Every structure is written in structure tokens, then in C-alpha cells.
Amino acid sequence: MIILLAFTVKENPQTLWILPVLLLLSWSMYAYSKLQLLISKDAIIFRGGLNPHHIQWQDITKIDMYGAGKYDTPIINIYYKNRKLEIARSTYLHNQFNKIIGLLEMKVSDDLFTARYIMTRKKLS
Incomplete structure (x- = not known):
């Protein structure tokens, strides 16, 4: 997923805002399961x-x-x-x-x- 995101950012820098959103979402899903x-x-x-x-x-x-x-x-x-x-x-x-x-x-x-x-x-x- 990170490789795909890095490739996407390289091709289209406007998608850089997606990274913090995905990190927050993945951390909150992990914390909720604990x-x-x-x-x-x-x-x-x-x-x-x-x-x-x-x-x-x-x-x-x-x-x-x-x-x-x-x-x-x-x-x-x-x-x-x-x-x-x-x-x-x-x-x-x-x-x-x-x-x-x-x-x-x-x-x-x-x-x-x-x-x-x-x-x-x-x-x-």
C-alpha cells in the first residue's frame, strides 16, 4: 500500500494529503481493536x-x-x-x-x- 501511495504521490503531488488520512485511519482501527x-x-x-x-x-x-x-x-x-x-x-x-x-x-x-x-x-x- 505504501509503495502504491509513493508512486501515486510521485505522479500526482496533489494526493499527498491522503497519506495522513490513511495513517490516522489505520491507527484508529488498530487502537479500537485493542x-x-x-x-x-x-x-x-x-x-x-x-x-x-x-x-x-x-x-x-x-x-x-x-x-x-x-x-x-x-x-x-x-x-x-x-x-x-x-x-x-x-x-x-x-x-x-x-x-x-x-x-x-x-x-x-x-x-x-x-x-x-x-x-x-x-x-x-
């Missing part, structure tokens, strides 16, 4: 990305969920130790996202869920 969300009996671990998170279940102070965008895509916010982990439905398959919600509701006490979470959860059901 994201991991692990939910264990002790903690929630989010690896990859710019801000890795390691959340113990007892450190969670609040869990909120809201619908964003044109189609009200659900996004879960987990607040802990003055930080926030955002889990978007668009990142996971439907069944995976439902499993994440189920595990959160099983591990965390009911008083940590906000009213907006409960309303959005009813819309998903």
Missing part, C-alpha cells in the same frame, strides 16, 4: 485507549445511563473516585451490552443507580 472491558467478581477493568480504568466494586459512587444522539443510543456512566468510565452501546453488540447491564445490576446496590438510569433501562426492556 479495547477490552473485563468484568470480574472483584473489579471492572477497561484496558486500551488513552485512559485505562481499574474500578473496584466498592469504589463506585454512582451509575447513570442516558440516551444520546438521534436514535437514543444508551451510554452508561460509572462514577468512581472523581473519575468516570463511559460505556457506549455503539461499542458493543446488543447481547453484550445487555450482559454488561445485567452484571452491573447484579454486583452494585440499587441505591447507586440514578433515576435517569432506571428510566432509560425501562425503555430498553
